[in-house]
Each structure stands twice: as C-alpha cells, then as structure tokens.
Amino acid sequence: MTRGRTVVFQMINSHDILETINMIDHENLDVRTITMGISLLDCIDDNIDKACEKLYDKICRYAENLVKTGEDISKEYGIPIIHKRIAVTPIAMLAAACPTMSPVKFAKALDRAADKVGVNFVGGYSALVHKGFGPGDYALIESIPEALASTEKVCSSVNIGSTKAGINMDAVEKMGKVIRRCAELTADRDCIGAAKLVVFCNAPEDNPFMAGAFHGAGEPDCVINVGVSGPGVVRAALAKAGDCNITEVADIVKKTAFKITRTGQLVAKEASKRLSVPFGIVDLSLAPTPAIGDSVAYILEEMGLEQCGAHGTTACLALLNDAVKKGGVMASSHVGGLSGAFIPVTEDAGMIEAARSKALSLTKLEAMTAVCSVGLDMIAIPGDTSADIISGIIADEAAIGMVNSKTTAVRLIPAIGKKAGEELNFGGLLGNGPIMDINPKSPAKFISRGGRIPAPMQSLKN
Amino acid sequence: MNAVITVLGKDTVGILAKVSTECAEVGVNILEVTQSVLQGMFAMIMFVDITGCTVPFSRLVDSLTEKGEEMGCRIHVMHEDIFNAMHKI
Numbered sequence: 001m002t003r004g005r006t007v008v009f010q011m012i013n014s015h016d017i018l019e020t021i022n023m024i025d026h027e028n029l030d031v032r033t034i035t036m037g038i039s040l041l042d043c044i045d046d047n048i049d050k051a052c053e054k055l056y057d058k059i060c061r062y063a064e065n066l067v068k069t070g071e072d073i074s075k076e077y078g079i080p081i082i083h084k085r086i087a088v089t090p091i092a093m094l095a096a097a098c099p100t101m102s103p104v105k106f107a108k109a110l111d112r113a114a115d116k117v118g119v120n121f122v123g124g125y126s127a128l129v130h131k132g133f134g135p136g137d138y139a140l141i142e143s144i145p146e147a148l149a150s151t152e153k154v155c156s157s158v159n160i161g162s163t164k165a166g167i168n169m170d171a172v173e174k175m176g177k178v179i180r181r182c183a184e185l186t187a188d189r190d191c192i193g194a195a196k197l198v199v200f201c202n203a204p205e206d207n208p209f210m211a212g213a214f215h216g217a218g219e220p221d222c223v224i225n226v227g228v229s230g231p232g233v234v235r236a237a238l239a240k241a242g243d244c245n246i247t248e249v250a251d252i253v254k255k256t257a258f259k260i261t262r263t264g265q266l267v268a269k270e271a272s273k274r275l276s277v278p279f280g281i282v283d284l285s286l287a288p289t290p291a292i293g294d295s296v297a298y299i300l301e302e303m304g305l306e307q308c309g310a311h312g313t314t315a316c317l318a319l320l321n322d323a324v325k326k327g328g329v330m331a332s333s334h335v336g337g338l339s340g341a342f343i344p345v346t347e348d349a350g351m352i353e354a355a356r357s358k359a360l361s362l363t364k365l366e367a368m369t370a371v372c373s374v375g376l377d378m379i380a381i382p383g384d385t386s387a388d389i390i391s392g393i394i395a396d397e398a399a400i401g402m403v404n405s406k407t408t409a410v411r412l413i414p415a416i417g418k419k420a421g422e423e424l425n426f427g428g429l430l431g432n433g434p435i436m437d438i439n440p441k442s443p444a445k446f447i448s449r450g451g452r453i454p455a456p457m458q459s460l461k462n
Numbered sequence: 463m464n465a466v467i468t469v470l471g472k473d474t475v476g477i478l479a480k481v482s483t484e485c486a487e488v489g490v491n492i493l494e495v496t497q498s499v500l501q502g503m504f505a506m507i508m509f510v511d512i513t514g515c516t517v518p519f520s521r522l523v524d525s526l527t528e529k530g531e532e533m534g535c536r537i538h539v540m541h542e543d544i545f546n547a548m549h550k551i
Contacts, residue, residue, distance in 0.1 A: 012466070012542065012545045012546065012549065012550075014496055014498070014505070014507050016545055016548070016549040017466060017468060017507055017545055018468070018470075018505060018507075019549075020544065020545055020548055020549075021468055021470070021538055025536070072520065075519075075520045075523055076519055076520070076523075076540075076541050077540055077541050077543065077544040078523075078538050078539070078540035078541075078544060079540075079544060259548045259549070262547040262548050263544065263547060263548055265547065266543060266544065266547040
C-alpha cells in the first residue's frame, strides 16, 4: 500500500461513490451519445459514384473504432453510453458537384457506412438554405422522402431560417410538402420517415443529437462531440429535496447538471484521446427517453405541476433550461450543440401521458419551445393535415427561433390514414404517442407568397 | 491506474473474502476497504490499484459482476476518475 495513493482515495467519500452508483442503477444516468463529426468536403466529385465511394471509405476509416472505443469507455468507467453516431458535412454540398444526379445514392452510401462501422444513426443528409437555394440544395431537399424511405440509419435536416438571414419562405413551403411525402412513403412503418427529418431555424453546426446532427462547414476534419442526459437524476434530486422554494429548486438543478455534465466531459476527453480526434463540445442537454423515470415532463411535475401542460409549465421549463446551462457550463471546457432541455413528445413518458390526457396541447408546446433548447419535436399530427398547415407550423416555430436568437426545430409526423386521438408507435428510442389536435384553419395564402422574411433588428449586432 | 469496487446488497458470510481472492488471483492490489450499512443496505467499498492487473480491465469487470450475481449482490468496478470528475471541482 503506498501512502500517496491512499491520500488520493480518502478524498472520494463513500457517500459520493454510492450517489454515483445510485444515479446509474436507479435514475437512468447515462451519456446519451458520442457523435463523431466527419468532414466530407474532400469527397466532393462530379462523378456521384466516385463521391459515394470516397464518402464510404472515409467514414469507415475514421469511425472504424468509434463503437468499440465507446463500449470500452463505458465498461471502464461504469457509465452507460447509449449511442455511438456519426454526423457528416451537409450532403447538399456534395450534391452541388453533381446536380443532375439524384442524391439518394449518397444516402444509401451513408447507410452502408453506418452499417459497416456499427453506429445506429448517421446525420447530415442536410441542406442549409436559410437565405436561398444553392446548387445541390434543391435536388437534395426533393430527394429527402425517397432517401429516408429507402434507408434505415440516415437522418436529414434542413435549415430554413436564422436570426442573421431571416426565414426563407420558399423553403418553408417546400418543407411542408417534403414532411408529408416522407410520412406517405413510410405509411406502412408508422410514417417513420418523417421522424428522421428536422426543419431548423438557427441550426447549430456541432449538435451531436439526432435527427438534426450535421458537421458544419466551420468544423475541423474530424471531431468528437458528446451529448449528455439525465432527466431521471434531476427529478430524483428534486424529489429528495422535498418542499423548498423555487430558488433552491434552481440550485439543485444546477448542482445536478454539473455532475451529469462532468461525466460527459470525462467521456468526451477520453474518447478524443483514444481515437486521436480533437474534442469538440459537450452538449448540455436533458434528453428524455420513453423509459419510465427518464422524463423531462416528470421534472416539471416534480416542481409542482399537476401535469405537464398545466399553466405554469412554460415558467418551470424556463427555469429548468436555464439552470441546466448554468450548472453544465462550468463542468465542460467547451459547450455547444443544442444545450438545454429537450421536449420530444413521443420520446418522453410524461409528455406522452400529458398529450393523451389533453393536458398538453400543440399551442402550449409552441410556447414551451420559446424557452427550451429545441422546438416542436416528435409530434404526431393527423394524417389529413395539409402541407400548407405544416408549413405554417414551421414558419411560426422558425419565427420564435429567429427573434429570440435561439435554435428552434420542427419534427412533425403526419400519421397517414389516422386521426387525432389515435396512436403511432415507432418502437425503441423514438417511442410512441397520441396524434395531437391541430388548428385546421388554412395559412395557404401566406405560405404561397414565397420570398424571405427579413432578418429582425436583433441580427444587427455589429 | 486505480479503481473502486463497490459491493451492494444483502450481507452474507464471506463477501470480502471472495472479492479479495478474485482480486489477488489477477494481481489487483487492495489499498483500502470500508464496509458499512448505508441507506438501508450493506455497502462495501474497496479502493484498488489495478496497475499490476494480469487480465484486461474489462475482464475483471465481467468476472466480478458475475461473482456478485452468484452471491446475490451487485458489484461495480469503476475507474476512480468517474467519481473524481463528478464530485470534485
């Protein structure tokens, strides 16, 4: 026994050790994802088959050890690492070099590469069109429904607005149709195509979470980003605290978020070292899963709401989102991605219950997106919802993001052949949930005007 | 490299002996042991040095986890850094 080591050990006390183990065993603490960002700019070729070959080879080479490294780290530190994933350069940039060919070939090459390296999703079948369409963008957007219907692991995103650029209403109109088409082509599989497509305003270029992950043009050749999670841990900490005032609630969330994020930082640094890839960011997120006890809605209810969606929900979520960031930011050397609380309806047991009982409505969810990190996420809507209405929802959500200088996103699943009150079931992490009511009044004329909503005053910061 | 072995569950005869035998067989040096009843359950925490471990760390984790199942308790073997990261600034 060496004296030095004994001193080090004495600094970790039994209570801390047992707390960590309890978080992992009973409160669903995990690192949600290690996402490797890979630039495909050097795979651009005017021959699409050659480009696909280069893309496949590069992903397989760079991510060869990603899954095994994640599993090794998970075992060594005893912390579950749920997903190992890949984000790539927006494929529209590759499609720009071969605009006459269907970009679906790229999606199939991505799917094959994901299979080969063993990741469960690859993100980046994406286009950034917030100010207008460049070569490749239009072809890519048109091909999204077919690409998502004919692949398993490919995720797609389109950025249609930003605080700096305003909102591209031509793209908004287009995406309403694309979302519907994605659902129609996968109607036999609970419309899962639409669940793999996100429409963004202010999309972050280093987001490790699917379906919206892509590797931005300003990123290095390869990078490791990590997304943390842990709604169950936050809820349990609040439950233990009992009756305390709301300032104390915020402090508890901060302290818990700090601990959760430190595990993410440790995993990120370790993965970066073992894979010899630079560490990018830790995304400080509370990402729920459909598992009981892993719900963001339950945290809000623990704060004192009868059910998520009640009046007061927006205020509770604002506090939660802010405290998660404040606690997490000191725990990580680089913070990025979406960072905040996620509210995907079908992926959160408490949200599913609230939507079923109609305590939670689409309008309340829209208000909540003004104060949390994402947007209208994983919401099933009636199958007969018109493309114009979907575009209207996208425009509203993008406006919230644009004006508040934050990311907002729309991931809606039109449940083809089904009505409000019925259910969709994707299985696995994407979960299940009721089809929610929408306002059936038409925004068709507004949507058909096209053009661009000018960037707001908030964009003029220089 | 240092690790923390925790044994949680029902107190039975010979837990410490079995875990320490397992450690000795693969060259894991036990530095400190604390044993108590915390939060209503038996908890043993063992601080070990695994620098001289003769098998890969993942195999040590597997064999001790298995041993725990045999004894009706949960055994975790985790690198000390996870605790340092979470509880120290």
